[in-house]
Amino acid sequence: MDRKSIVIRFDGQAGDGVLSTGQLLARAAARSGYEVLTQSFFLSEVRGGSSTFQVRLGYDPLLSPGERPDVVIALDEESAVKQSRELASDGLIMHPLGCDAETLGLKAGQESHGLDWKAIAVAAGATARSQNVVAAGFAAALVGIELGILEAGVAQRFAKDAAVAQANVRALNAGYESVTTALNGSRLSRRMAPSKGKPLLLLSGNEAVALGALVGGIRFYAGYPITPASEIMEILAKHLPRLGGKFIQAEDEIAALAMCIGASYGGQPALTATSGPGLSLMCELIGLAGVAEIPLVIADVQRAGPSTGMPTKDGQADLNLAVYGTHGDVPRAVLAAQTVADCFRQTIRAVNIAQKYHVPVILLSSQAISHSQETVELPNLDSISVYEEPLYPGPQAGEYQRYRAADDGMASLRAIPGTPGGMYRTGGLEHDVTGQPSADASNRVVMVERRAARLRAIEREHAKQETLGLPPNGRCQAGIIGWGRAASAAREAVPSLHASGWELGTFFPNLLWPLPVEPFQKLLEAGARVLYVCETNSSGQLAQLIRSQLSTLLVAHSVEVVSVTKDDGTPLSSREIQQQIERHAVNRTKHKSGSTLELGDIAHRASSEIPLQQ
């Protein structure tokens, strides 16, 4: 069995419990030590309707939910018909009795079997509603997950009612056993070898952000619900009070961020979470936090915009807004998570940067990460470093100056309200070292430079935490760059690009602003003359940022920055990345051998490229 991972998709009608089926399996797999990545598919328009949940499990960290399912478990005929079109070429589809390979239009190599999920549940002494537990048992047996682990999961889920729990455990067992009867030997080919890993946590991106916030020391949350970010708020609403923290559901996003600013001014690390529309509304206050030097974390769980866009679809097009969204020049940091584990780590990093440098930090996640679950190692809380902000301790010789000059662009000590001798006034007006308003030109120059230096200081500390990958010989012909979910897909694409002869340097930064310069410099020094920048948006936002920030380097090394993008509401996949890169390479060769390039055209296309066209 050389299978490295398997993709199992559950499908049914709303109310069929497809989600819990998948979750039962996914959690059991995680507890068994498999790496797991789950994804649910939403239809944004119609309430109700069908519901799909996909579980991929394997031995090595998984970088995407996988494309075509190896196994489909359909709870009704409609779902079976729909999913049969998606099935892998050697896939197995399980459907309710009453439809066959023909109805499903299966091709040679694909396999299908019917099972009466409801009947099995009823026969086991549960109600027909437990058909989804039957399906979970079936799937577990199919891939080879231990029954006991699933039983524990079922017992936990129905912990409120012992009788129901027992009935469901029976349904589970019946499902588990039905594999033998339903399949004729073919089952073994779907079996995964036992995992050698330790039990893992199974978290969604939003759960990971919420946990990261708590671990990072966030003790204040104000927010306003929005898809796909709401769970962050919901989790913190539940748990902050247990930590002596505070939670407010605000009347809108502007109020939410203003409340966070108040709390943070008061010394409580504060976070809010939102999606694009909310971030757009927060622009004015981001500037306030920037000028007043208030630590702050905004988690932006991106969805396909612009405007309301496609709220349940994926996209990564808020980078421009995160970097540039407020009037005037203001320091801030922008981090992006690529995986669920990243959501946890980068949230903590965001809090640390905010508290250390007194800047607003925007953490970008996206729909595809927020609602998909991934296995994450149980974090060792002792090994996580959480920045402890030194504070103005109280009366000192000389007047307290909130904005006194500090070395190397570092922040100066904050006096937290309540501290004797530290009383100062501040806000959004340009101010002098004490915080008092000043419109004096020479003071202004000092303050502008103070803020610009902060950005440089963040870069200095954090650029080196971003790691560059180079082929063993240290040389490359091109670089592959990516951020957010697209970075995961790009990572996934690298082995097969290498296999087809590419010498690629890789750079998948979490820190996008200030953009880390040194890794790019090394990449170019290692020989990269093209940078392929992977992201799920239409204008190539990171590509443009790279062009704008690294112009001197690009000119010095004659580097072309090429956007690898898509913006159709689904995450850019590794296959698409590979295709685009290869197509570009072919065109490039053609151009090189033919007449000179129309440079105007290219320059122009840079700002308007469409998928597969550059």
Added chain:
Amino acid sequence: MDRKSIVIRFDGQAGDGVLSTGQLLARAAARSGYEVLTQSFFLSEVRGGSSTFQVRLGYDPLLSPGERPDVVIALDEESAVKQSRELASDGLIMHPLGCDAETLGLKAGQESHGLDWKAIAVAAGATARSQNVVAAGFAAALVGIELGILEAGVAQRFAKDAAVAQANVRALNAGYESVTTALNGSRLSRRMAPSKGKPLLLLSGNEAVALGALVGGIRFYAGYPITPASEIMEILAKHLPRLGGKFIQAEDEIAALAMCIGASYGGQPALTATSGPGLSLMCELIGLAGVAEIPLVIADVQRAGPSTGMPTKDGQADLNLAVYGTHGDVPRAVLAAQTVADCFRQTIRAVNIAQKYHVPVILLSSQAISHSQETVELPNLDSISVYEEPLYPGPQAGEYQRYRAADDGMASLRAIPGTPGGMYRTGGLEHDVTGQPSADASNRVVMVERRAARLRAIEREHAKQETLGLPPNGRCQAGIIGWGRAASAAREAVPSLHASGWELGTFFPNLLWPLPVEPFQKLLEAGARVLYVCETNSSGQLAQLIRSQLSTLLVAHSVEVVSVTKDDGTPLSSREIQQQIERHAVNRTKHKSGSTLELGDIAHRASSEIPLQQ
């Protein structure tokens, strides 16, 4: 007399009527056919206090208010002392009796005389309050403006009360005559030769935007007051009703823009005006207008940000926000005015672009333009082209499709509510050709490309309206670029840069987004290897935009983009521009002859340059 222009500064305490003095002189000069540029200086913090107004007049279009005053007319001693420090090296300062050259600390070559402004007014039968009219008369005589034209101005100003008007005309005459007694022959050296021009209009930038809006066809305004934009609203509040237009003072900027969207959806060309904080708040709705394809003009009269910043000071740091401010990728156009005349022309152009391409257009002005007055030729309304939007005429064969495919990125016909057969639903959700919501991936691809193509179509039409300047031989070594008020200063710097041996191409675009490519291409083809980009902000926003949009060109021609910037609340001046350019050139030569550049450093500095440092 080879004087090409003269700078006269009036100074006094709040309530001294300094502003009206200056305005009387300025308007009379404009009526006499001089080119005039005025500027008032505010102190943002203290209400009351001193008040300064500067009038520059000359024969050729003036590009800046001038730096050191040739003449200061101080109504009180404090003002005299303050202004004496600013006086040109051969300047004249007029002060009230009681202080002398010594108190003022004048240097050789500078001249001062005392006059009792109040006594002259009273002697002429007016009250002491008319001292400012006396001062206006004095100044007019000094530069050689006809008394009659001033008399008409005074009569107009006091039209409500004939007796007061007469008394003031007498005060004016007395002031006019006092030149002979007060100065001893030196007066002639300040005299301007009579202007040969026709009478000109005298407008502030905000007045010009308001007039441009009305001429351009704007018939709906909703807005919220903010310095320095409020006058646009105040003028339109007054005049729109007379044109059958509508005006609403909204509860905030978000409401204002939403109301404009409603009016424009209803077929009325709509505009709102604001400053940075308001633009920040409008980001979400800009995206809505972009997706729903609603024509819209937002005039952003920039002030020194970020956040509340220095509200009465100048700055041009909202370009990033104007170009990138909303989540997701969305088409829009950004125009910037460089002069008052530009405010008029570019507002009309903004309306035309909005109505033709169905996009939001952001028109950038700034504090320094908004409140300074400049002479403008009386526009010939017949020669101004105002776009007449073709509309869906009513029932046609086939369903009406608001977003039907249109050639070359053009907009498709709008059905205005009230039109039979055109009923459609739209909004901020991704939609299909009819406007109905759609989260379908293939539909999405079409719509994303539709919006991107719109941007290309705007560039196609409008790039050619932006003119490049090249030395007579068509070759240059560097290009000087600028936008907004800084472009005027850059224009002013060009002759002396040429004189000191620079071969410069010049490009001062009004259209900043989509960034016009061809002129840049020509500039580089003409030999420019450095682009000096002049703007009043700290991060070099246009420079970064150029780097991001023209990367391929820059790489192909090995071009360095250098920021010429300042961000201290006052507009970048021609002298500062020249200094920075020359300093850069010196450093560059040094570097060239020495060891190789530290590229990382430079790349990094690009994102954090400070004045005079790159």
Added chain:
Amino acid sequence: MSKESTQTFRCSHKPTWCPGCGDYGVLNGVERAMAEFGRPPHEIAVVAGIGCSSRMPFFLSTYGFHAVHGRGLCVATGLKTARPELTVIAVGGDGDALAIGGNHFFHAMRRNVDLTYILMDNQIYGMTKGQTAPTSGHGIRTKSTPHGNPDMPVDPVWVALSSGATYVAQGLSSNPKQVAELVLGGLLHRGMAFINVLSPCVTFHKDVNKDTLKAASSELPAGHDVTSRGAALNVLIEADGSYPLGLIYKDPASKPFDERVASTFSARAESRTVIESLVASYA
């Protein structure tokens, strides 16, 4: 009975609401009111914010605009002011109207633009799957208030009345006939007409449903004087938490926004002349 058929106002797209959602009843009431009102669909525009309820424009055959969250009423204000000859209806949910859109609600009421505004009040955020809304009951547990809602519920009718609305009514989505009557009254009213419709979310807030709403509603006191703002306020005070149904207040002297300041510019002047003389004033 209708002047136009209700079918005229139904568009080809089927509502995407959950089966059983209260908003179906509101849609039905709106269609009936439109039919009775008698204007053709192209002379009507329906503007909404964001939320389940705010999807309504997509299910009607009129012009429709689905703005962003909380701003529907502003878009409607701009549209109606710019195009007074149209009939403009605004719709939204309780979150849309009273959380993010609360300020616009307040100012729209007092501005008294001639709009009809229908709020579908389900006491929850339906679209985002069940968080506390401004109208949610005190103490209730929702996804965003797992320990209970600390806030007291807002009464939209009270807010409308006290912000200066000139037509204020309340109905139940389970009674589309009454909704239709109240909406029709709003369409006929000159000025801002506000109709709060209690319209349950059957998916994310099952505790507040057709039956509980019906049980908690009350009739207006006999002889209630709808033209008296004081009497209307009193109805609310007396209602003591129950939902009084029907037309609660109508200012017979309502002057819509446009007419509140006597304008000397009622006739549209020749633009060219006006602009020329304005330009000349800067000479």
Added chain:
Amino acid sequence: MSKESTQTFRCSHKPTWCPGCGDYGVLNGVERAMAEFGRPPHEIAVVAGIGCSSRMPFFLSTYGFHAVHGRGLCVATGLKTARPELTVIAVGGDGDALAIGGNHFFHAMRRNVDLTYILMDNQIYGMTKGQTAPTSGHGIRTKSTPHGNPDMPVDPVWVALSSGATYVAQGLSSNPKQVAELVLGGLLHRGMAFINVLSPCVTFHKDVNKDTLKAASSELPAGHDVTSRGAALNVLIEADGSYPLGLIYKDPASKPFDERVASTFSARAESRTVIESLVASYA
């Protein structure tokens, strides 16, 4: 008489208001109230929005935060909620509170965080030089309503009361002593205390001044029951456009935001344990 000297609360920066501005009186009243209240300046924070009135924090010796236009009350809400042991005062102008900040005003009142909010009501936008504000009189001509204000003025006291404020008072800036009393009452009140101070703009709205305000104000009816919301509403209805002065309403049973839901988490649990068990729940 005072527990601390009013000097303690004066900072070294002289107010930048126009000579004669009503806000001086409010500042004076606030300083007196602080002195009487007796907490040292470092335990007090004053938070404002943007406007002339909102500059107040810069003239006091306490901690101060000058937020952005309309959002001061939200910043104050965050600060007080995060740091309940501080005394937090919010201040703002009529535009700040009721135009751009209207929604936050409404929600802050009903949320009942233990804040004291002082509105300096000059019926105009002072800072931006004289445009119509929500409290401006109907029909008046200002820079932004050259043909007359179409809107009816908002009564901040009414809005506060009807949004659920638990302490509502009104004073005149020309009577700093009364302002001090009302503010002190607010500081002592547990929950949101709202004090509207009529504080004229002598530069951009001369028609509304010390004298006209004084003339238009009224005393509370004898025996007014400040603990009755109904009586308070009645005072406003009876006031008929005049400004009743003094403490209009105080809910003796006011429960501030934090206490409105019985929390089982009153004692701060050991963070480490809580977080560990939460993390483990995802295993």
